[in-house]
Amino acid sequence: MTKAIDAINNNNMSVRKAASQFGVPKSSLSDYVTGRSKVGVNFGRPPVIPAEVETKMADMAMDLAAKGFGIGRRQMIARASTVCKDLDIKTPFTNNIPGKFWWMGFRRRNPQVVLRKPEKLSTVRSRMLNRTTVGNYMLDLYPLATSLPPTSIWNMDETGICLEHQPSRVIARQGSKSVPGRVGNSRENITFLPCVSAAGERMPPFIVGKGKTPRSLRSFNVHEGP
Known part of the structure; x- marks a missing residue:
């Protein structure tokens, strides 16, 4: 303009x-x-939450996403409601809960905040899958693998049913290259585990099914489990 x-x-x-x-x-x-309008005039209500507080909220959300514990839009709105209550801020929100217009303004005032869908990667794997950790593991594994016969080296893989979870979108920093998701969102009930040795020998398929009750998984009343 x-x-x-x-x-x-x-x-x-x-x-x-x-x-x-x-x-x-x-x-x-x-x-x-x-002259009927002026350049630089901002129309509308001022933000309910102070700018420095909103900046801290945005940084907190992006830090959580980087650590694998990202929060979604609804969780951020709930935290904004808690902040208004803790700071005793009088709000125009219905039931003191911000709506979609507050969220749109929050995104506009903090352009570095974006909604990203986490990768199908757990927090533990994202911390362990790096060059140093994997390299040290391979160095320790090599002398052991070379000292064993092929019939003593077996590999078990999870095949047939995908065990990756399907996380929902969380708040992350714009331009972030990896957004790990939280563990425990997997929906699959059965896992197929084939096992083959380095000599080509195969074990019978082993099926791991979901426990009949939580107690069955905690070794209580195991005989009634699948």
Whole structure:
């Protein structure tokens, strides 16, 4: 808008041409030129939560996402309601709970905050899958693997049913390359575990099913489990 007004004042450009060249609505540009509106005026209500508090909330949410414990939009709205209550801020929100317009304003005031869907990667795996940890593991594994016959080296893999969880979108920092998800959201009930040795020998398939009751999984009343 400012560039369009400068072009009209300095280059004697018409309102129509400036609106077309700079992608500004002609009616709005005409209002600014004639003085009916002023550049830089912010309309609407001021933010309910102070800017420094909102900045801390955004940083907290992005830090949680980086650690694998990201929070979603509803959780951020609930925390905003708690902050207003703790700081004794009088709000125009219904039942003191911010709505979608507060969320839209929060995103606009903190452009580094985006909604990202976490990768299918648990927090533990994201911490352990790095060059140093994997390299040390392979160095320790090599002498053991070379000292054993092929019939004593077995590999078990989870095949047939995917065990990856399906997390919902969480708040993260814009441009972040990896957003791990929380463990425990898997929905699968059965796991198929094949096991093959380095010599090509195969064990019979082993099926791990979901426990009949929580007590069965905690070794109480095991004989009634599947």
